[in-house]
Amino acid sequence: MSFNVLIQRLGKILGFEYRKTIKNQGTINKALISVKIEKKYEFNGPVIVLNPTLFSKEETARFMKEVAAPYIHDFKMPLLEEKAGETTAVLHENLPQKKEVELLEFYKDKLSPEYLQALETALVINKAAKKGDIKLLKDALEKRYPTFGRNMSNMVSSGYFHKDFKELYKYMQEKGASPKEYRREVETIVENQPYTVYVNHFVSQARKLGEVEKKLESAIKEKLVIFKKYGTRKLIIHGLGEWNVKTALVILERVREHPNVDYHEIERDKNKYIRITLYLTE
């Protein structure tokens, strides 16, 4: 059954000739229910606008039985509020494909169901970003998951889940950490993302040590000033692997004397892992 069949049925119920309409209007490929129009139906380009509050009792019954019910049950299409329909269309266009499905498979047993849902949505949003404005989608993810939705979007687009968290898993697994510990570590980083600098993340963007140091230093200094302003007391620097651990330490030497840094703590596993917490001045 195609959408055209439903429009033909609608024509019979409301009294318009389908073929004549198509000839005059062109293809009808959407319907919108609106109580604003003063007629039972009207055409607006490829959209037929319907006002069921003006339908007779019989027309309403036939509309539900011959159009709405088959549309939902046979056609398997959703009847959605307009904005929800637009959002669904964008999500549908950008559903996870092979690459994203593989990534989700990796995290399937490693993240909580909520994080996995948010990750999947963020991957879809990331794909949609290549085609248009995604602010509303990011806002929607933040609305659903206020504590980490926004960070999840940003971290997916920055490649954390494609690279950094996979490496973190490998490291933690070698160290004998439990799946629960890994989950907690990832979730802590995501939820504290604005307060975290992941050294490895910059490495993928700039290969020369000097460039990396410069980028990190300015990013950290910028964050230090911003956090001081908003009363946040700490900034975390993560590094994984020998090169990143050394870079993190070089960066520490450069920023430890910053006027907004009070003191720092280092959690380190030789040259494998480092977490530097910079505590800001009151």
Place this chain on the structure above:
Amino acid sequence: MGRLDGLITFEEGAKRDVLDLFGKEVDNEGMLVEKGKSQRVLTKEGEEISLDEWGGVVKGSEAFVKSDIISLLGVAKKL
């Protein structure tokens, strides 16, 4: 803007009228209920739905869905 041909949508302002078509209404706490009864409409996940949250109807005994992005992603995956 995504393109999804063959879609029927309804304006925000027509929500109550569409609910009426499906034999539902809104109680004095703003929640969806069966018309003439106090029995609340539930999502497939068993959650009550407010008029503000309600996103539409999908297949499955007229399953009512919320309009949050996770629910809509679920709808998109079934299309």
